[in-house]
Amino acid sequence: MARPMAGSSLWSATCREEAGAIALDRDLDVDLAIVGGGFTGCSAALEAARLGASVALLEAHDIGHGGSGRNVGLVNAGLWLPPDDIAAALGQEAGERLVATLSEAPSRVFDLIERHAIDCEPRRAGTLHCAHAPSGARDLENRFRQGNRSGAPLTRLNADETRARTGAKGLHGALFDPRAGTINPLAYCRGLARAACEAGARLFAPAPVTRLERQSDCWVLSANGQTVRTNALLIATNAYHEGLEGPHAPRFVPFSFSQYATGPLPDAVRSDILPGGEGCWDTATAMTSFRLDAEGRLIVGSVGNREGVSGRIHTSHARRMVRSLFPAAGEEPFRHAWHGTIAMTGDHLPKLLAFGPNALTSFGYSGRGIAPGTVFGAAAARALVTGDVDSLPMRPVTAHAERFARTRAFTCEFGAALIHACGPGSR
Ligand SMILES: Cc1cc2nc3c(=O)[nH]c(=O)nc-3n(C[C@H](O)[C@H](O)[C@H](O)COP(=O)(O)OP(=O)(O)OC[C@H]3O[C@@H](n4cnc5c(N)ncnc54)[C@H](O)[C@@H]3O)c2cc1C
Numbered sequence: 001m002a003r004p005m006a007g008s009s010l011w012s013a014t015c016r017e018e019a020g021a022i023a024l025d026r027d028l029d030v031d032l033a034i035v036g037g038g039f040t041g042c043s044a045a046l047e048a049a050r051l052g053a054s055v056a057l058l059e060a061h062d063i064g065h066g067g068s069g070r071n072v073g074l075v076n077a078g079l080w081l082p083p084d085d086i087a088a089a090l091g092q093e094a095g096e097r098l099v100a101t102l103s104e105a106p107s108r109v110f111d112l113i114e115r116h117a118i119d120c121e122p123r124r125a126g127t128l129h130c131a132h133a134p135s136g137a138r139d140l141e142n143r144f145r146q147g148n149r150s151g152a153p154l155t156r157l158n159a160d161e162t163r164a165r166t167g168a169k170g171l172h173g174a175l176f177d178p179r180a181g182t183i184n185p186l187a188y189c190r191g192l193a194r195a196a197c198e199a200g201a202r203l204f205a206p207a208p209v210t211r212l213e214r215q216s217d218c219w220v221l222s223a224n225g226q227t228v229r230t231n232a233l234l235i236a237t238n239a240y241h242e243g244l245e246g247p248h249a250p251r252f253v254p255f256s257f258s259q260y261a262t263g264p265l266p267d268a269v270r271s272d273i274l275p276g277g278e279g280c281w282d283t284a285t286a287m288t289s290f291r292l293d294a295e296g297r298l299i300v301g302s303v304g305n306r307e308g309v310s311g312r313i314h315t316s317h318a319r320r321m322v323r324s325l326f327p328a329a330g331e332e333p334f335r336h337a338w339h340g341t342i343a344m345t346g347d348h349l350p351k352l353l354a355f356g357p358n359a360l361t362s363f364g365y366s367g368r369g370i371a372p373g374t375v376f377g378a379a380a381a382r383a384l385v386t387g388d389v390d391s392l393p394m395r396p397v398t399a400h401a402e403r404f405a406r407t408r409a410f411t412c413e414f415g416a417a418l419i420h421a422c423g424p425g426s427r
Contacts (some may be wrong), residue, residue: 001313005138006329007187008336008337008338009069009070009123009336009338010024010259010297010335010338011069011070011073011184011185011186011187011260011300011338012173012186012335013336014067014184014187014213014293014295015186015187015190016119016185016187016192017118017187017188017190017191017194018194019060019062019063019064019189019190019193019194019197019203019205019258020038020193020194020197020198020203021037021057021062021063021081021193021197021204022031022202022203023161023204023206023207023224023419024058024207024223024224024226024228025224025226025334026226027227027228027229028056028202028226028227028228028229029046029228029229029230030053030054030055030056030228030229030230030231031045031053031054031055031230031231031232031385032048032053032054032055032056032109032230032231032234032381032384032385033056033057033058033062033221033228033230033232033233033234034045034048034055034057034058034208034232034233034234034381035057035058035212035221035233035234035235035236035237035241035244036057036058036060036066036235036236036237036238036241037058037059037063037065037189037193037203037205037277038058038064038065038066038067038068038069038236038238038240038369039068039185039189039192039369039370039373039374039377040234040236040238040362040363040369040373040374040376040377040380041057041059041187041236041251041376041377042045042063042068042189042192042193042196042203043112043192043214043373043374043376043377043378043381044057044234044236044380044381044382045057045201045203045208045374045384045421046195046196046199046201046378047194047377047378047381048201048381048382048384048385049196049199049200049240049384050199050404051261051288051381051382051386053200053381053385055196055200055202055231056201056202056203056204056228057137057193057196057201057203057204058200058204058205058208058209058221058228059203059204059205059206059207059330059376060205060206060207060208060240060242060243061205061206061208062205063189063190063203063205064185064186064189064193066237066238066239066240066340067238067239067240067340067341067342067343067369068185068189068335068340068369068370068373069185069186069189070185070186070251070259070280070293070338070368071185071340071370072257072259072279072281072289072299072301073182073183073184073185073187073279073291073370073381074127074142074176074180074182074279074281074289074291074370075106075109075110075124075180075182075183075370075371076104076106076127076180076370076371077103077104077105077106077152077177077179077371078099078103078147078368079098079102079348079349079350079365079366079368079372080259080348080366080368081347081348081349081365082142082143082146082147082280083096083146083147083149083150083152084093084146084149085348086098086099089347089349089412090394092247094394094395096150097134097206097393097421098306098393098394099150100150101393102200102371102372102393103150103151103152103179104125104333104416105371105372105374105375106179106180106181106284106371107179108371108374108378109183109188109370109371109373110122110124110181110326111156111184112192112195112374113188113191115195116191116192116194116195116198116427117192118188118191118192119187119191120183120184120185120188120191121182121183121184121185121187121293121294122181122182122183122188123181123182123183123277123294124180124181125181125182125276125277125279126176126178126180126181126247126276126278127176127177127180127181127278127279127280127281128157128162128165128166128174128175128176128177128278128279128280129143129174129175129177129280129281129282130162130166130168130171130174130253130280130281130282130283131162131171131172131173131174131264131282131283132170132171132172132175132233132282132284132288132363133172133233133283133284134172135268135283136172136173136282136283136284137172137283139283140156140173140174140283141156143175143407144156144175144203147175147177152177152179153177153179154176154177154186154251155175155176155182155296156173156174156176156227157173157174157175157176158173159171159172161173161174162174165274165275165276165278165389166274166275166280166290167272167274167275167326168273168280168290168325168326169324169325169326169327170325172326174280174282175356176278178194178425180279180354181279182190182277182278182279182291183278183370184293184294188370190250191377192374194410204223204336206224206244207223207224207380208209208223208242209221209222209223209243209244210222210223210243210244211244212233212244212246212248213355214356215229218231219231219232219233219354219356219359220231221261224375230263231277232358232359232385233356233359233360233361233384234247234252234361234362234377234380234384235248235250235359235360235361235362235363236361236362236363236377237250237361237363238250238252238343238362238363238364238365238369239340239341239342239343239362239363240251240341242412246355247295247332247355247399248355248356248359248361249361250343250351250353250361250363250364250366251401251402251405252280252344252345252364252402252405253343253344253345253346253398253402253405253407253409253412254342254343254344254362254405254409255303255339255341255343255344255367255407255409256299256303256304256305256308256340256341256342256411256413256416257289257302257303257304257339257341257342257367258301258302258304258305258306258307258314258315258337258338258339259299259300259301259305259336259337259338259339259340260299260315260318260334260336260372261293261297261298261300261324261334261335261336261337262297262298262299262329262331262332262333263297263333263335264295264296264297265292265296265297265298265329265332269326269328269329270292270296270334271418272328273292273326273329273415274290274291274292277292278291279291283288285334285415285419286302286304286415286416286419286420287302287303287410288300288301288302288321289301289302289306289407290325293347296330297335297336298322298326298332299363300318300321300322300325301318302314302317302321302416302420303375303412303416304316304413304416304417304420305339305413306318306338306339306413307339308390308413310414310416310417310420312418313420313421314416314417315334315337316420317357317421318334319334327370328425337390342366342367343363343364343365344364344366344367345364345366345400346402346403348366349364349366349394350362350363350364350365350366350372350376350394351363351364351394351397351400352376352380352392352393352395352396352397352398353396353397353399354397354398355398355427358384359384360380360383360396362376362377362380364400372393376393379380379391379392379393380392
């Protein structure tokens with residue numbers, strides 16, 4: 001088997017967008033400072049600049065270094081939790097409001113892409129949530145009923161229809177969501193950053209924030225030996241938070257997910273795989289994703305850290321997964337392989353944390369951050385710049401804790417390794 005290059009992300013190899021971040025080489029005084037240059041931070045910077053605020057975004061590495069540059073690129077509508085569970089957790093009114101906001105969120109993403117001509121391979125062909133087993137088909141039936149009641153335009157596919165739509169063997173049905181689509185996520189993130197710069201925001205990278213304190217009437221941040229004084233502050237560091245301890249830090253369970261991409265498939269192989277261009281994931285406990293990019297590369301992913309101690313197990317499983325789902329592509333070598341960390345919360349709901357005067361942290365999208373991050377970032381910026389807290393998609397909390405986060409992360413990685421070690425095609 002050809003070995004993929006270590007940590008070589010397809011998204012960075014094919015991204016043509018430039019973010020426009022510069023070096024932080026002086027002290028600044030701004031209306032809004034943002035820590036973190038992913039979807040949340042870049043969307044916030046764009047919105048705040050559009051509202052006329054002076055904005056500084058500080059990113060520790062490169063724009064899109066975190067989950068935003070590493071994900072599957074499925075622009076989903078809604079969260080992983082079905083609507084009734086969201087309402088049960090948040091209360092009927094707040095739950096319905098969040099579901100309605102996130103139902104529209106893919107349109108917001110694709111509108112931004114169009115408006116700012118972001119070069120990120122957008123394709124709004126929908127997603128297919130696929131049943132990996134008969135139990136998965138029952139889960140999809142439940143999601144279909146709940147989605148329908150909340151107005152989601154979902155369609156059920158039986159096993160034969162799923163086979164025809166995906167070209168994949170062994171699936172037991174699927175749920176089609178036409179609101180969703182696929183992108184190159186790193187290119188979308190860098191394009192958002194570029195749009196924010198064009199609107200007047202200043203983005204700085206690499207600029208790791210190493211100190212944060214409240215002084216009499218403002219927040220003061222330190223990065224690269226410079227000081228940024230600001231009236232309002234958004235922490236948008238999610239699973240990649242580093243270097244700043246305190247009540248503002250996101251609390252979550254880190255959850256690894258690895259991806260592998262072939263080179264462009266030969267036409268004869270490609271024509272049978274996802275001819276409609278949908279993005280897919282499944283109902284398995286160790287969830288699997290698959291999709292194509294614009295050049296016809298097959299990208300598969302599953303739970304687990306390919307760079308960790310069980311890396312070989314996850315990589316062998318990815319190969320077996322391709323063989324079992326798409327036998328014709330079974331021996332296509334992986335040319336790219338990378339992994340990322342997802343910020344899961346115990347209730348699988350995102351959190352807006354209000355930790356001081358004019359200060360928010362937004363995190364915990366639990367694997368659904370492209371559209372939610374875009375929406376939460378913009379709404380947080382609006383609330384911080386104009387005081388319009390009513391348009392926040394959720395009511396902020398003042399504290400959030402995750403119990404036994406390390407133990408739960410270990411259990412998840414160990415469980416995925418066990419499942420992946422258990423024979424061909426096991427999911
Ligand atoms: C492998 C994987 C697959 C996923 N698949 C999907 C998917 O298909 N669809 C979907 O909707 N979502 C998906 N997600 C989730 C989604 O990617 C995340 O929810 C989203 O990227 C979060 O964006 P963010 O801007 O909040 O955080 P991030 O993109 O993680 O950005 C945080 C940034 O903060 C910076 N930072 C941290 N500390 C500091 C500091 N002290 N100073 C300055 N900067 C700092 C980091 O360097 C990082 O760039 C996936 C996630 C992963 C990891």
